[in-house]
Amino acid sequence: MLVLSVVSLRFAKNNKDNRAAVHDLGLASASLSVEATSRGLSVHQMIGILPDNARAVYQIPEHYETWTAMAIGYKADPALMPDDLKTRDLAPRQRKPLKDFVFANQWGKASPLVTKT
Ligand SMILES: Cc1cc2nc3c(=O)[nH]c(=O)nc-3n(C[C@H](O)[C@H](O)[C@H](O)COP(=O)(O)O)c2cc1C
Structure with missing residues (x-):
């Protein structure tokens, strides 16, 4: 759909x-x-x-x-996909680290909530 x-x-x-x-x-x-x-x-x-x-x-x-x-x-079965889409679809997903967009106090300053390990 x-x-x-x-x-x-x-x-x-x-x-x-x-x-x-x-x-x-x-x-x-x-x-x-x-x-x-x-x-x-x-x-x-x-x-x-x-x-x-x-x-x-x-x-x-x-x-x-x-x-x-x-x-x-x-x-669908990935074998049915064109090569470029197959490569993209089967690739591991990469996500931005939280510290790159969860800020505290000032824009661009990573929040301690996401930098503490
Ligand atoms: C708002 C929004 C718009 C998107 N626009 C497109 C697009 O126009 N074409 C496209 O191929 N993928 C687009 N994407 C990405 C796919 O929908 C999909 O999120 C991406 O391929 C990652 O796949 P995954 O969600 O399985 O990890 C968009 C995603 C979002 C959230």
Whole structure:
């Protein structure tokens, strides 16, 4: 399944700007990913999409923005994948160390919560 994630940039109740829209989309996407994974599905989130095309094809109204997309499905046999995608998918995942983005007191200063061992 290919899902387009669309945010409303205005609150329905008062039509004011909704600065939390993208934050909420992230939360919803994370919740969906956890639930899908617990059901044996895989989720691949993508921002490399063409929002203007999505608006035209699906007639998405003004004040709504297509922000991201997700492919949701069952993992295929890696042998069926093109070599570049196979290499990427089978590579060990690398995550930034927490000290690089969990700060305390000043931007860029690692929090003792993540530097103590
Ligand atoms: C918000 C967001 C946007 C992303 N956009 C793309 C994208 O446009 N194309 C892509 O191939 N991967 C994109 N990714 C990365 C993949 O969804 C995935 O997280 C990455 O391949 C790492 O795989 P893993 O989650 O299995 O470790 C994006 C991830 C996030 C969270």
